[in-house]
Amino acid sequence: MKAPQENAPLRSTFPRGPRDEQTTHAILAEGLVKRFGDTTALDGVDLAVRRGTVLGLLGPNGAGKTTAVRILATLLRPDSGRATVGGYDVVHDAHQVRRLIGLTGQYASVDETLTGLENLILIGRLLGLSRPEARGRGRELLAEFRLEDAANKAAKAYSGGMRRRLDLAASLVGRPQVLYLDEPTTGLDPRSRNEMWDIVRDLVSGGVTVLLTTQYLEEADLLAEEIVVIDHGRVIATGTPDELKGRVGAQTLAVRARYPVDTPIVESIVAQVAGRAPEAQGGLLTVPVTDPAVLPAVVRRLEEAEVAIGELALRGSSLDEVFLALTGHRAEDETEDQNQPERILA
Amino acid sequence: MTAAATAATGAAVALPRRVNPVEGLRHTFTLAWRSLVQLKHNPLELLDLSVQPIMFVVLFTYVFGGAISGSTGDYLTFALPGIVVQNALFASVTTGVGLNTDLTKGVFDRLRSLPIARSAPLAGRIIADTVKQAWSIALILGLGVILGFRVHGGVQGVLAAFVLLLVFSLAVSWIAVLVGLLAADPEKVQIFAFVVVFPLTFTSNAFVPADTMPGWLQAWVDVNPVTILADAVRGLLSGGAAATQVGQSLLWAVAIAAVFAPIAVRTFKRRV
Numbered sequence: 001m002k003a004p005q006e007n008a009p010l011r012s013t014f015p016r017g018p019r020d021e022q023t024t025h026a027i028l029a030e031g032l033v034k035r036f037g038d039t040t041a042l043d044g045v046d047l048a049v050r051r052g053t054v055l056g057l058l059g060p061n062g063a064g065k066t067t068a069v070r071i072l073a074t075l076l077r078p079d080s081g082r083a084t085v086g087g088y089d090v091v092h093d094a095h096q097v098r099r100l101i102g103l104t105g106q107y108a109s110v111d112e113t114l115t116g117l118e119n120l121i122l123i124g125r126l127l128g129l130s131r132p133e134a135r136g137r138g139r140e141l142l143a144e145f146r147l148e149d150a151a152n153k154a155a156k157a158y159s160g161g162m163r164r165r166l167d168l169a170a171s172l173v174g175r176p177q178v179l180y181l182d183e184p185t186t187g188l189d190p191r192s193r194n195e196m197w198d199i200v201r202d203l204v205s206g207g208v209t210v211l212l213t214t215q216y217l218e219e220a221d222l223l224a225e226e227i228v229v230i231d232h233g234r235v236i237a238t239g240t241p242d243e244l245k246g247r248v249g250a251q252t253l254a255v256r257a258r259y260p261v262d263t264p265i266v267e268s269i270v271a272q273v274a275g276r277a278p279e280a281q282g283g284l285l286t287v288p289v290t291d292p293a294v295l296p297a298v299v300r301r302l303e304e305a306e307v308a309i310g311e312l313a314l315r316g317s318s319l320d321e322v323f324l325a326l327t328g329h330r331a332e333d334e335t336e337d338q339n340q341p342e343r344i345l346a
Numbered sequence: 347m348t349a350a351a352t353a354a355t356g357a358a359v360a361l362p363r364r365v366n367p368v369e370g371l372r373h374t375f376t377l378a379w380r381s382l383v384q385l386k387h388n389p390l391e392l393l394d395l396s397v398q399p400i401m402f403v404v405l406f407t408y409v410f411g412g413a414i415s416g417s418t419g420d421y422l423t424f425a426l427p428g429i430v431v432q433n434a435l436f437a438s439v440t441t442g443v444g445l446n447t448d449l450t451k452g453v454f455d456r457l458r459s460l461p462i463a464r465s466a467p468l469a470g471r472i473i474a475d476t477v478k479q480a481w482s483i484a485l486i487l488g489l490g491v492i493l494g495f496r497v498h499g500g501v502q503g504v505l506a507a508f509v510l511l512l513v514f515s516l517a518v519s520w521i522a523v524l525v526g527l528l529a530a531d532p533e534k535v536q537i538f539a540f541v542v543v544f545p546l547t548f549t550s551n552a553f554v555p556a557d558t559m560p561g562w563l564q565a566w567v568d569v570n571p572v573t574i575l576a577d578a579v580r581g582l583l584s585g586g587a588a589a590t591q592v593g594q595s596l597l598w599a600v601a602i603a604a605v606f607a608p609i610a611v612r613t614f615k616r617r618v
Contacts (some may be wrong), residue, residue: 073459088361096361108459109452113384125376126371126462146498170456194469 009062026051026178026209031081034067034233041067043233044081047211048225051144053212056224058217058322064233065213067104069108069180072211073103085178102171102269105182110163110170111253113345119166123144123173127251134173141169145199163191168199179203179211185219197222221245229326237326246290248325251314253278253294258308269301279324288325370463377457377470381444382477395478396438399433399486406553407493409496414554419494426490427579429554430483430511431572432452435547437482438515439539441475442526449527449617467613472519479515489584498585507582510595511610514575517599519608527613552576 001305027049034042042064049055070076076093078215082089088096090209106215110119117138124134142151145165149156155166164184171179181200185193200223202227204210214220220227221241229237229244237244257266270278271283274294277285289295295314365373385392406429411421448454448467457467487504491497497504522535529535547553549563550572556564567573578595581588 050493070455075455075458093363095364095461098459099361101459103456103459105452107452108456108457111380111384111453112451113387115387116379116381118383121378122380123460126373126457126460126466174460 003187004223024050027085027211028056029068029072029081029083030139032068032071032078032083033079033080034064034076034078040233040288042071042078042081045230045233045235045265047072047083047228047235049209049211052204052207053225054204054212054223056220056222057211057213057230058215058216058225058227059213059230063230065230066107066182066232068230069103069182069211069213070107072096073101073108073180099174100177102174102176102179103182104164104168104171104180104184106186107182108167108171110155110187113154115152116142116158116166116169117151120173123170127174129173129217137173145169158326161188161195164188164192164196168196172203176208178209178211181210183213183215186215193219207305216317229322231326238343244322248288248322251289251292251316252286252291252311254311254315255298255309256284256311257303258310263304263306265307266302269305270298271309273297273301289314352514355570365463367460370466373462373466374469374473377466378473378477379470381471385478395437395482396485398436399482400489401552402429402433403486403487403489403493410553422490422493422495423584424555424580425553426486426495427583428547428550428572428576429490430486430507430579431552431576432543433482433486434479434511435518435543435572436539437479438475438536439522439543440478442522442524442529442535442539443469443521443532443555444471444528445523446529446532450531459520460595464615468523472516472523475519476512476516477529479512480508481513495592496585497603499581499583500585503582503585506592510592511581514599517603520610521604524601524606524610524613527610527617543581546570547572550576561579569593574598576592 011260025048027047029045029047032042032045032047033040045064045068047055047057047068057068059065067076071078072090074090074097082091084090084098086100088100090097110116111122114122118134120138120141121134124137125131128212129137136314138213139148139151142148145168147162147165147169150162155163158166168181168184184195184200188196197219200210200212204223210223212220218260224241226237226238226240227244239247243343253270255266255270256279257263263280263283263285267278267280270287274289276287278285292314295312299309299312299333348553386394391473407423409419409420410425415421415424419489426470445454447466448457448471454467457493458464487495487497499507524538525538526535528537550567550570552572556573559567575595575598578588579593580586
């Protein structure tokens with residue numbers, strides 16, 4: 001894990017000229033604002049991603065993650081604020097930026113009617129490779145992502161995991177320096193998810209800078225050197241996974257009294273031990289904790305008070321709980337995907 | 347190897363600010379190739395391009411022929427140019443459907459994130475659709491000849507009709523591009539095509555001479571650009587007088603393109 005990044009140097013390291021080669025950051029964004037009609041998708045977002053590192057952009061659906069990526073990928077113009085990729089301005093030097101980036105997201109798709117190989121050849125040709133070079137690069141990527149057998153199958157016949165790998169392969173044809181992965185594992189089964197994580201780690205070890213958006217705390221924790229949490233188009237927390245865990249509570253203590261009448265007693269005990277008021281939902285009381293010793297302490301106190309326990313658990317914080325801890329409100333998230341990993345920050 | 351090599355060596359290399367025109371042309375042809383390769387994998391689209399014209403020619407000739415013209419042969423001579431025109435109009439909607447599919451499926455965003463000419467995705471599609479258009483026109487004319495249509499206009503007449511149809515449908519495809527950019531999904535583009543193209547072609551002399559229609563309808567039929575284009579194609583294929591109609595058809599094409607191309611391009615740029 002890298003040393004904690006402070007927010008303060010952001011402004012001073014922001015390059016004055018569009019081609020400041022001194023920059024140690026592959027991506028710098030300052031005060032990005034984007035409105036769609038009455039809704040403000042981004043409300044002044046700053047981002048700084050150091051070369052060769054992974055930045056995890058964490059937030060619920062509708063937080064503005066995708067809008068931020070689309071701006072950095074030159075697909076949208078910000079209403080205000082500015083951003084550079086590799087020293088090039090995403091609005092004024094869009095063409096140069098496009099030479100440096102690769103984009104993988106649900107909205108940046110391959111052509112479903114073409115085969116995997118044809119898709120990669122198409123992109124290779126568009127990037128200026130000769131026909132044999134494009135074919136060679138396509139085959140190379142298919143082999144790397146274990147898609148050789150499906151090379152001549154139409155992309156629409158691919159499974160979810162295969163499709164994501166093809167999407168990723170398509171964004172790597174031009175060997176980008178900067179890669180945007182917009183929710184690369186949403187909707188994938190655990191095995192495909194693990195495969196995707198391995199691929200990302202390989203890319204980073206090869207020197208690629210990655211901006212990863214995700215709804216999964218676990219994913220950001222496993223892959224990113226630094227995490228930026230956004231909600232309602234604003235950055236609400238920035239730090240290394242360890243720093244965030246320190247602030248948010250790595251784990252959540254959940255207690256339910258056996259008899260509802262005891263709930264107030266349990267509530268006060270939990271509040272005293274954990275140092276903050278628990279959140280009550282039904283009879284279930286949850287509170288973020290950083291110190292695992294809280295668990296035995298709560299058990300002892302409940303025993304002393306002779307309260308019967310219905311349920312008691314210490315588990316990894318979910319994204320929802322992180323949001324609660326950071327913002328005081330639950331992530332207003334209509335995620336259809338209910339099979340998020342429960343076990344999150346380890 | 348420029349792109350990959352540059353990207354691999356780092357940003358220290360000054361990257362070109364824009365696409366040079368030769369590269370832009372290559373991007374356009376690569377994307378046209380892509381639209382044509384789709385046909386290989388999507389037999390339904392090929393059916394659409396082939397079976398529909400064949401079906402129209404055969405059905406119209408044998409179902410309506412006797413009733414309208416007394417014999418299938420006479421009717422074919424009258425209606426084939428009309429069928430070609432109707433088919434060309436339907437086929438030009440394909441551009442809008444394909445564009446909309448790319449937009450809604452996200453292929454467009456992938457292309458836009460690449461360092462390619464901004465116009466290439468649209469231009470490539472239009473070139474590919476013109477090739478498809480030429481294929482259906484040739485198919486209908488070929489089938490017509492097999493079924494008894496006699497060309498009296500010579501090779502020149504056929505070529506002129508071909509070019510006129512391509513120019514006209516290219517103009518109409520700007521309307522399709524606009525609809526394709528604005529519609530929420532490809533089905534809506536199809537619906538638009540049916541709602542507009544069907545009445546437009548049927549209230550012309552494409553399939554039936556106008557004399558039995560009520561007066562108010564005849565008045566419309568006379569000014570309907572489909573009538574003008576059908577008459578122009580008839581004249582060119584049969585070797586009869588066609589100069590006026592060809593001229594008027596070209597004027598219509600220019601007018602349609604002059605109105606819709608700028609709006610479509612502006613809408614396109616806003617989305618790009």
